[in-house]
Amino acid sequence: MAIDDHSRVGSAQMRADERTGSAVDFLLAAVARSATRGVRIQRLLANKGLCMPFALFAMSCKALGIKPNEPKRGFSRHMP
Numbered sequence: 471m472a473i474d475d476h477s478r479v480g481s482a483q484m485r486a487d488e489r490t491g492s493a494v495d496f497l498l499a500a501v502a503r504s505a506t507r508g509v510r511i512q513r514l515l516a517n518k519g520l521c522m523p524f525a526l527f528a529m530s531c532k533a534l535g536i537k538p539n540e541p542k543r544g545f546s547r548h549m550p
Contacts, residue, residue, distance in 0.1 A: 472500035474509065490523075494530050501534055515539045 473480040481503050485492040504511055514536050516527065524538075531538035 472496075472503075474504070477509075479507070490526060493527075497530055497534070501536070511536050513537045513539060 471480060471482040481500055483496055483499060485496065501511055511534070514531055516538070528538045
């Protein structure tokens with residue numbers, strides 16, 4: 471699932487697996503969908519789970535001109 475934090479427009483896709491290739495494909499689809507709406511993704515925060523190492527995620531983002539942000543460990547402790 472991808473959600474734009476400004477407009478709150480979202481997109482979701484069901485995938486057959488949770489592998490790196492599927493995660494990269496979804497990233498590409500989300501970027502393309504945003505572009506059709508005239509939105510250029512500049513930064514991306516992702517809870518990518520175990521399917522994609524951060525280094526590969528960062529390389530994918532860089533290739534698309536997106537600044538990746540890795541969630542901090544333990545961030546949920548600040549949630550009510």
